[in-house]
Amino acid sequence: QQQVKQSPQSLIVQKGGISIINCAYENTAFDYFPWYQQFPGKGPALLIAIRPDVSEKKEGRFTISFNKSAKQFSLHIMDSQPGDSATYFCAASMEAGTALIFGKGTTLSVSS
Amino acid sequence: KAGVTQTPRYLIKTRGQQVTLSCSPISGHRSVSWYQQTPGQGLQFLFEYFSETQRNKGNFPGRFSGRQFSNSRSEMNVSTLELGDSALYLCASSLLGGGRTDTQYFGPGTRLTVL
Numbered sequence: 555q556q557q558v559k560q561s562p563q564s565l566i567v568q569k570g571g572i573s574i575i576n577c578a579y580e581n582t583a584f585d586y587f588p589w590y591q592q593f594p595g596k597g598p599a600l601l602i603a604i605r606p607d608v609s610e611k612k613e614g615r616f617t618i619s620f621n622k623s624a625k626q627f628s629l630h631i632m633d634s635q636p637g638d639s640a641t642y643f644c645a646a647s648m649e650a651g652t653a654l655i656f657g658k659g660t661t662l663s664v665s666s
Numbered sequence: 667k668a669g670v671t672q673t674p675r676y677l678i679k680t681r682g683q684q685v686t687l688s689c690s691p692i693s694g695h696r697s698v699s700w701y702q703q704t705p706g707q708g709l710q711f712l713f714e715y716f717s718e719t720q721r722n723k724g725n726f727p728g729r730f731s732g733r734q735f736s737n738s739r740s741e742m743n744v745s746t747l748e749l750g751d752s753a754l755y756l757c758a759s760s761l762l763g764g765g766r767t768d769t770q771y772f773g774p775g776t777r778l779t780v781l
Contacts, residue, residue, distance in 0.1 A: 656709035
């Protein structure tokens, strides 16, 4: 049973464009929703995270939007750059620092 | 501060063998979690250790086991290897093992190939 569904599976965006990745979760007990970025040959690295009591969080070019009633959250990458080309994973857990349930990942390619 | 380190980085084993992977968390971190990453199943939680005790376990067979030492270093063991165990095994550490400001930091992983 997949508890976190992520889409799209792959995404191609022009340099300077906006990349949008969506996730939906099922378990309302989840209380922490991070996004991780993974480059080939590396482990995932935390990009940005949000809790259900906040509808939006922005850090630089990265923004998470959270819709608690719809059980959905999304990552927006503004002014996408070739260096953003990586695989992005959404995740959810009961509490920050505990077991993460990951989405299947989105491979982002930013063309120059 | 050094990040999470995992050894070895690459490993090739044959079916039926067993394997032990090692993880050294970030200095001061008390919680270590293990994940399996495959192209088909993605990233899946294996288990979490805190203060030498397994606190949480994912949906994996008993062939997968782990332990944590008093210095927070952790090992995971897979016995009777199967072809489907080929994967990238990731270790993540967190300071408190839970809390409003806690975060899991991942190592580079160990790439296990089972022939």
